Each structure stands twice: as C-alpha cells, then as structure tokens.
Amino acid sequence: xxxxxxxxxxxxxxxxxxxxxxxxxxxxxxxxxxxxxxxxxxxxxxxxxxxxxxxxxxxxxxxxxxxxxxxxxxxxxxxxxxxxxxxxxxxxxxxxxxxxxxxxxxxxxxxxxxxxxxxxxxxxxxxxxxxxxxxxxxxxxxxxxxxxxxxxxxxxxxxxxxxxxxxxxxxxxxxxxxxxxxxxxxxxxxxxxxxxxxxxxxxxxxxxxxxxxxxxxxxxxxxxxxxxxxxxxxxxxxxxxxxxxxxxxxxxxxxxxxxxxxxxxxxxxxxxxxxxxxxxxxxxxxxxxxxxxxxxxxxxxxxxxxxxxxxxxxxxxxxxxxxxxxxxxxxxxxxxxxxxxxxxxxxxxxxxxxxxxxxxxxxxxx
Numbered sequence: 001x002x003x004x005x006x007x008x009x010x011x012x013x014x015x016x017x018x019x020x021x022x023x024x025x026x027x028x029x030x031x032x033x034x035x036x037x038x039x040x041x042x043x044x045x046x047x048x049x050x051x052x053x054x055x056x057x058x059x060x061x062x063x064x065x066x067x068x069x070x071x072x073x074x075x076x077x078x079x080x081x082x083x084x085x086x087x088x089x090x091x092x093x094x095x096x097x098x099x100x101x102x103x104x105x106x107x108x109x110x111x112x113x114x115x116x117x118x119x120x121x122x123x124x125x126x127x128x129x130x131x132x133x134x135x136x137x138x139x140x141x142x143x144x145x146x147x148x149x150x151x152x153x154x155x156x157x158x159x160x161x162x163x164x165x166x167x168x169x170x171x172x173x174x175x176x177x178x179x180x181x182x183x184x185x186x187x188x189x190x191x192x193x194x195x196x197x198x199x200x201x202x203x204x205x206x207x208x209x210x211x212x213x214x215x216x217x218x219x220x221x222x223x224x225x226x227x228x229x230x231x232x233x234x235x236x237x238x239x240x241x242x243x244x245x246x247x248x249x250x251x252x253x254x255x256x257x258x259x260x261x262x263x264x265x266x267x268x269x270x271x272x273x274x275x276x277x278x279x280x281x282x283x284x285x286x287x288x289x290x291x292x293x294x295x296x297x298x299x300x301x302x303x304x305x306x307x308x309x310x311x312x313x314x315x316x317x318x319x320x321x322x323x324x325x326x327x328x329x330x331x332x333x334x335x336x337x338x339x340x341x342x343x344x345x346x347x348x349x350x351x352x353x354x355x356x357x358x359x360x361x362x363x364x365x366x
Contacts, residue, residue, distance in 0.1 A: 001031075001032060001033065001034055001080070001081075002032065002033050002034070002080075002081045002082070002083055002360055002361065002364070003033075003034045003035075003036070003076075003080050003081065003082045003083070004027055004033050004034065004035045004036070004082075004083045004085060004360060005035075005036050005037075005038055005073075005076065005077075005082065005083070005084045005085065006020045006023070006024055006035070006036075006037050006038065006085050006086075006087075007038045007039070007061065007084065007085070007086045007087070007091040007094065007095060008020050008037060008038070008039045008045060008049075008087060008091075009039060009040050009061035009088065009090060009091050010042075010045065010088075011040065011042040011044065011045065012042075012044055012045075013044055013045060013048065014195075015114060015277060016087040016088070016112075016114045017045055017048070017087075019087065019112065019114070019163060020037070020085070020087060021048055021049065021052075022165075022166050022168075022349070023085075023353070023356060024037060024049070024052060024054065025052055025166075026166075026349075026353050027357075028052055028053075028054050030357070032357070032361075033357070033360070035054055036054060036055040036056070036057060036076070037049050037054060037055070037056045037057070038056075038057045038058075038059055038061070038073060039056065039057075039058060039059075039061070040058065040059065040060065040061050041058050046058075051170045057072075057073070057076065059072055059073060059094075061090075061091060061094055063090050063093060063094075064093045064124065066093075066094065067097075069094045069098075070093075070094050070097035070098040070101055071098075071101060073094060073095075073098040074097075074098040074099075074101035074102040075102075077098055077099060077102035077104050077107050078102050078103070078104055079104065080104075080106065081106045081107075081364050082104065082106065082107040082108070083107075083108050083109075083110055083360050083363060084098070084099065084107065084108070084109045084110070085110045085111075085112070086109065086110070086111050086112075087111070087112050087114055088114075089111070089125070089128065092109065092111055092128055092131075092132055093128060095109045096109055096128065096131040096132065106364065108133040108134070108363040108364070109131065109132050109133050109134075110132075110133060110134045110135075110136060110359070110360075110363070111132050111134070111135050111136065112135075112136040112138075113135055113136065113137050113138075113142060113146065113274075114138070114274065115142070115274045116141065116142050116145050116272045116273075116274045116295065117142075117145070117146065118145060118146065118149035118150075119146060119149055119150045119153070129150075129153070132157075133157065133363060134157050134158070134159065134359065134363065135157060135158040135159070136158075136159055136160075136161050136356075136359070137158060137159070137160050137161075137274075138160070138161070138162060138163050138274045138275035138296070139160065139162065139274055139275045139295075139296035139299055140160060140296065140299060141272070141274070141295055141296040141299070142160075142274045142275070142296065143158060143160055146158075159355075159359060161352060161355045161356060161359070162275065162299075162300070162347065162351075162352060163275050163277055163280075163352060164280060164347060164348055164349040164351065164352040165256070165277060165280050165281050165284055165349065166349040167256060168253075168254070168256075171253050171254035171256075171257070172253050172254055173254065173257075174252065174254040174257030174258050174260075174261075175249070175252065175258070176261070177189065177191075177220055177249070177258060177261045177262070178261060180247075180249075181218050181220060181247055183218045186215075186216075187215070187216060187217055187218050188216060188217045188218075188263045188264070188325070188326045189217075189218055189220065189261065189262045189263050190209075190217055190218065190219045190220070190262065190263065190264060190265070190266055190322065190326075191219075191220050191222065191258065191259060191261075191262035191264075191265045191266070192205055192219065192220070192221050192222070192265065192266045192267065192268070193221070193222035193223055193252075193255055193258070193259070193265070193278060193281075194222075194223050194267065194278045195223055195224070195225045196221070196223045196224060196225030196226060196229060196230055196233070196248075197225045197226045197229055198226070198229055198270075199269065199270060199271035200225075200267075200268070200269050200270075200271075201268035201269050201270040201292065201294075201312060201313065202221060202229075202233060202268065203229075203232070203233060203236065204268045204270065204312075204313055204314075204315045204318060205219075205266055205268045205315075205318065206233060206236050206237065206240070206242070206246065207236075207315035207319075208268075208315040208316075208318040208319035208322060209242070209245065209246065209319070209322065210240045210242060211315075211316075211319040212319060212322065212323055212326070214241075214242075214244070214245050216323075216326050217245065217322075217326055218245055218246075218247070219245060219246045219247070219266075220247050220249055220258075220262070221233075221246065221247065221248045221249065222249045222250070222251070222252050222255065222258060223250075223251060224250060224251045230248070233248070234248070255281060256281055256284065256285060259281050259282055259284075259285045259287060260285045260287075262287060263287075263325075263329075263332060264282075264287055264288040264289055264290070264325050264332050264336070265278075265281075265282040265287055265288075265289035265290070266289065266290045266291075266318070266322060267279060267289060267290070267291045267292070268290075268291075268292055268310075268312070268318060269291075269292050269294045269295070269312065270292065270294055270312040270313050271294060271295075271312075272294055272295035272296075273294055273295030273296055273297060274295060274296060275295075275296050275299075276291065276295065276296060276297045276301075279291055279297055279300075279301060279307070280343065280347060282307075282336075282339065283306065283307075283339035283340060283342065283343040283347065284340070284343050284348075285340070286336045286337060286339060286340035287332075287336045287339070288307065288308070288325060288331070288332045288333075288335035288336045288339065289307050289308070289339070290307070290308040290309075290310060290318065290321045290322065290325065291307055291308070291309060291310075292309070292310055292311065292312035292313075293309050293310075293311065293312070294312040297309070300342070300347060304335075305335070305338055306335060306338045306339040306341075306342050307335060307339060308321050308324075308325070308335070
C-alpha cells in the first residue's frame with residue numbers, strides 16, 4: 001500500500017483545492033492507497049475535506065521559514081512508501097524538508113504545476129526544484145513553457161496528465177436558473193462560469209452580447225472574484241441596458257448541474273490557460289461552448305467539431321460566434337454531442353485517475 005499525503009495550504013477554495021479534493025475522494029476507496037490531507041486551519045477548505053471522512057492533519061504551513069510544520073509532518077513519513085503530493089512550490093518546501101527529517105528513503109514528492117509558470121532562478125528555488133521527484137503538468141503548453149525557460153531540466157522527471165472533472169456527490173442542490181431568471185421559451189440561456197477577474201475576459205463577453213438582439217438570449221455569469229472588476233462589469237451592464245439580459249449569480253457549488261441547464265457556454269479568457277477545466281464541464285454535460293485559444297484549449301477542443309474557437313479579446317468575433325449558436329440549435333446539439341463523446345472517450349476522470357495512480361506506483365519501481 002502507498003500512503004498519499006495531499007498538502008493544501010491555501011485559505012480559499014480554488015481549482016487546485018478542487019483538484020486535490022476530487023483525487024482524494026477517489027483514492028479513499030482504492031485499496032492500493034491510504035490517503036490523508038494536510039492543510040491549514042481555514043474553514044473554507046476544511047469544510048470540504050471533512051465531508052470525505054478521511055484523516056486531516058492541520059499544520060501552520062507558512063513556507064520556507066516555517067520549521068515547525070516539516071518537523072511535525074515528518075512524523076507521518078517515517079514508515080512505509082509515501083507520496084507527498086503538493087500543489088504549490090510554497091508547500092513543496094515543507095514536503096522536501098519533512099522527507100529529509102523523516103529519514104525514510106521511500107518518500108517521494110510530486111508537484112502538480114497548476115497554471116503556466118516559469119522556474120525561478122535564485123539558489124533556494126534551484127535547490128527546491130532538484131529535490132522534487134516528479135512534476136505533473138496539465139498540458140503540453142504548460143510543460144513547454146517551463147522547459148523552454150529551463151532547458152537543462154530533466155524531462156524524465158515530468159509528465160503531462162490532463163485534468164478532468166467528476167460529479168461531486170456532496171454538492172448542494174443546484175438552483176433552477178431558468179426559473180430564477182425568467183428565461184422565455186424562445187430565448188437561449190448562455191452560461192459563463194469561473195473566477196471573475198480581468199484575465200477571464202468577461203468584459204469582452206459583455207461587449208459582445210451588447211451587440212445582439214436582446215430578445216434572443218439571457219446570460220448567466222457564475223462565480224466570484226475581483227470586487228473592483230465585478231463593479232466595473234455591473235456598471236457596464238447598467239450603462240448598456242443589459243439588466244434584463246445579464247445576471248451575476250455568484251458562486252454556485254453544484255456547477256455541473258448548473259451547466260446542464262444552459263443551451264451553451266462561453267469562456268472568453270484573454271490570458272493563457274494552462275488547460276481550461278471549465279471547458280471540460282461543458283463537454284461532460286454534452287453542451288456546446290465557445291472558447292478562446294488563449295492557452296491549451298486547442299489541445300482538446302477542435303473548432304466547429306466539439307466546440308467553437310475564437311481569438312481572445314475580439315468581441316466582434318465573439319458576438320458572431322454567440323449569434324451563430326443562438327440561431328442554430330441543431331449546431332449546438334451536434335457540437336455538444338461530439339463534445340460529450342470526446343469527453344467520455346479520452347477526457348473523463350477515470351483516464352486522469354488511472355494516469356495519476358500509475359504515476360504514484362511508478363515512483364517505487366526500480
């Protein structure tokens with residue numbers, strides 16, 4: 001049996017926490033693994049992991065200057081075959097120090113690089129990079145960005161494992177979006193969800209829908225984020241008389257059930273996406289969606305086949321794509337059906353889980 005420890009130190013619930021949560025939820029029922037979560041005392045995170053009824057160790061996890069956390073964590077690593085799976089370089093410091101203090105040669109540190117990043121060049125980080133046993137990247141783009149900035153890095157210590165999504169049995173019931181917004185029978189319900197911040201391009205989306213016939217659609221924006229940016233979006237909505245067409249619904253825990261209710265989705269990101277997990281949520285539910293090619297989306301979305309691709313920041317092109325899906329329900333259904341088929345075939349969570357657990361096991365093969 002392999003002991004897997006996920007270190008999650010963030011105080012907020014983000015994509016990295018969801019990634020660790022979904023993986024932990026699956027590992028807890030796998031007889032090949034024992035799983036435990038190590039986190040800080042933040043209720044926003046603890047509330048989620050407590051639902052899984054697994055062991056949770058609470059540590060300060062304050063970074064490179066924190067000696068107490070590695071010392072306490074090292075006690076958990078003294079026996080057995082251990083994988084310490086971290087999700088930030090901040091937490092990797094605690095992991096590699098704890099491994100050294102444990103004096104257990106059968107402990108490996110795995111880091112999932114969430115996002116597109118380049119290695120730092122100072123001495124401390126160079127030592128840290130050497131101490132991490134294996135790196136997991138969500139896409140070819142994320143891997144190439146890292147390696148292009150550090151060509152001497154050993155490629156055998158890195159893998160590309162595409163992320164995926166899975167139903168959350170503990171999620172609260174979803175709201176009835178059509179009922180809440182009063183969507184008419186002849187209107188298309190468009191959904192945009194994720195973190196609300198400038199890099200997600202929601203202002204571009206609002207400029208795009210402001211060009212459309214107001215009788216043809218309702219747009220629901222789901223998520224939380226930058227308050228100043230949200231205020232700017234609300235100002236645009238009012239100034240452009242979109243109050244009856246655009247609604248900000250805030251955070252919704254059961255996002256997959258919300259996605260299931262829409263006619264199609266729009267993800268107008270303008271900054272590079274390491275993978276684009278929200279894209280998969282539409283594909284999983286058999287929904288057409290419009291995405292930009294701002295990052296790794298084109299590694300699994302093919303324009304006109306299982307999604308629609310537009311250039312980031314171009315609200316005219318985005319408006320045309322949205323109008324096309326509003327006017328052509330048959331195209332929405334065709335694209336959505338192909339998206340679901342692709343998800344079921346090679347993008348589903350079982351594929352991701354199989355690759356991750358095989359990686360864990362490979363860490364102890366001679």
